[in-house]
Amino acid sequence: MTVSVELVPRDKNILCQELQELKDNKLPVNLINIPELLRFNMHSWEGASIAKSYSFDAMPHVRALDINLEYELPMKEYFIKNKLNKVLVITGDPPQDMSHKVYPTISTDIIRKFRDELPDIKIFAGIDQYRSSMRHELYHIRRKIQAGASGFFTQPFFDLRYIQIYAEMLEDINVYWGISPVLSERSVSYWETKNNVVFPKHFTPTMEWNINFARKVISLVKNYGGNIYIMPIKTDLKKYMSGIFS
Numbered sequence: 001m002t003v004s005v006e007l008v009p010r011d012k013n014i015l016c017q018e019l020q021e022l023k024d025n026k027l028p029v030n031l032i033n034i035p036e037l038l039r040f041n042m043h044s045w046e047g048a049s050i051a052k053s054y055s056f057d058a059m060p061h062v063r064a065l066d067i068n069l070e071y072e073l074p075m076k077e078y079f080i081k082n083k084l085n086k087v088l089v090i091t092g093d094p095p096q097d098m099s100h101k102v103y104p105t106i107s108t109d110i111i112r113k114f115r116d117e118l119p120d121i122k123i124f125a126g127i128d129q130y131r132s133s134m135r136h137e138l139y140h141i142r143r144k145i146q147a148g149a150s151g152f153f154t155q156p157f158f159d160l161r162y163i164q165i166y167a168e169m170l171e172d173i174n175v176y177w178g179i180s181p182v183l184s185e186r187s188v189s190y191w192e193t194k195n196n197v198v199f200p201k202h203f204t205p206t207m208e209w210n211i212n213f214a215r216k217v218i219s220l221v222k223n224y225g226g227n228i229y230i231m232p233i234k235t236d237l238k239k240y241m242s243g244i245f246s
Contacts, residue, residue, distance in 0.1 A: 001218075002227040003125065004031035004059070004176055005241070008046035009040055017056040018237055027241050030054045033088065033153070036063050038095050045075050049082040059124065060084065063092030063108040065102040073117050080118070087114055087126045088153055108147040114149035125149040127175070129157070129166060130196040138143055138169055145173075153229050155179035158191075160201045166225050176229035177221050181210040181240055187211075187233075207235075211243035218244070 007018050022029050026142035034047035044060035051058035060075075078084070082135065091107045107125060114123050125144040131137060141152065157163050163177060182188055182205050191197040203209065214230070221228055232240050 001222055001225075002030045002176070003028050004033050004227065004229045005029050006033040006035060006231045007047070007051070008037065009042040009044065011040070011042065012050065015042075015047055015050055016054075019051055019056065021065055021238055022056075022241070023054060025242060027245055028243075030057055030122070031086075032058045033061065034058065035061045036066070036092070037098055038097075043075070045078050045082070045084060045142055048084055049078075052084075057086070058084065059086040059088050061088045061090055062110060062114075063090060064105045064107045065092040065094065067105050067110050067113065068103050068203050069109060069113065073113060076117055079121065085120065086122045086124065087124065089114065089149070090126045108143055111144060111147040111149050122151075123149050124151045124153055124176075127152045127154040127166075129162065134165070135170065140211070141170070141173070147192055150174060152176065154178040155195065156183070156231060157217065158197060158203060159211070160213075160220060161200075163217065165219060167220075167226070174227070176227040177217060178229040178231060179217050180212050180231035181207065181214075181235045183207060183210065183235060207239065207243070211240065214240075214244045243244060 005022065007015060009015050019032070030052035032043040032048070034051065034150065036044040048058035048060040054074050062075065084240040089107050089110045094102060099188065111125060114121055127137065127141060129137060153176045182191060184205055188205055220226055230241070
């Protein structure tokens, strides 16, 4: 089982501190995911290169909305020069600041573009299990596989039963199953209103509940032969990760 952790590239110093923390605590992390976030100056591929310097495998995220299909991939030479061999392609959210140029590009367009321009790169795509019906999401997954995706990263799950249903649907697909701590009522409201999450009846936004749930997910995923994608959003990285793997 591969364990991937998402680290936000706020700036180089903070990213390096978090990478060192993961190394110092000897946590079983194999892969670092770096999202592409417009509010920060560092690109995801730059953050991925830093993660590789700490001996982690690394996967930058690329937003389809940022890519103009009429030109070569703008990060192509950087990927080659820094030997980045994985990418996660997502559609991305429209920017709040509309001075940032975006294009009517969808994730399957960019999956194909990576496949054609960087054929040695292993391409992953996203699964949003809250976006619409399971039937429609499965259709999106098949389209992404046809375009060239070889694996998937899900949005965070908060209910084991929901994972089991999706695991049956995706039995022969390489999936990284997402988990993320939700530690405040404000975060609960965010996930419910923005991402359409329905939390299970006995959910509580505490570190204890989230650590116990993460352990159950890891046990379940080991049985399925899948991988884990940890998104420690706004939490004590050491406390959460050490609690999961203690």
